[in-house]
Amino acid sequence: MIGHNRIDWANRIGFPAYWIVPSSQGQGIMTACCRAVIDHAFRELKVSRVIVAVATSNLRAQKIPERLGFTKISTLKKAEWLYDHHVDHYIYSLAAPKF
Numbered sequence: 001m002i003g004h005n006r007i008d009w010a011n012r013i014g015f016p017a018y019w020i021v022p023s024s025q026g027q028g029i030m031t032a033c034c035r036a037v038i039d040h041a042f043r044e045l046k047v048s049r050v051i052v053a054v055a056t057s058n059l060r061a062q063k064i065p066e067r068l069g070f071t072k073i074s075t076l077k078k079a080e081w082l083y084d085h086h087v088d089h090y091i092y093s094l095a096a097p098k099f
Contacts, residue, residue, distance in 0.1 A: 002033045004041070012048040014041040018064070031064050038068065042096045049096065053079060053089040065092035 002018040016037050020030045041047045052070060054061045066072075070092035079089035 002030070002037050004037070007041075007045065007047065012046065014038075014045065014047040014050045016041070016050060016052060018061070025060060031067055034064055034068060038094065047096065050094045052092045052094075054092065055080065055082065056088045056090055062090060065094070068094065070094045 001020070002016060005015045005017045007014050016034065018030055018034060038050050041050055050070075052065045053076065054065065056075065071094070072090050073093045074091045076089045076091055078086040080087050
């Protein structure tokens, strides 16, 4: 599953999120999907920046924005209530390329 949780049209920022079943992890599927969604956001939706939030304990999910050239810009404490506890998120940012 991948899609934009929201798009801040006033500031032209996309906020995609992704999740993949464990049996399909490690095959490059989600990296390819993220690349396509991000490319679409820049080329078709004309966003100027894409922001991704990833749980600090989710090492596999962190590798995706790192592979795609994102920069880790901050840590958001208690960003999400997950199951029965709060988790922190790393925030990654990628500016639109010059086309």
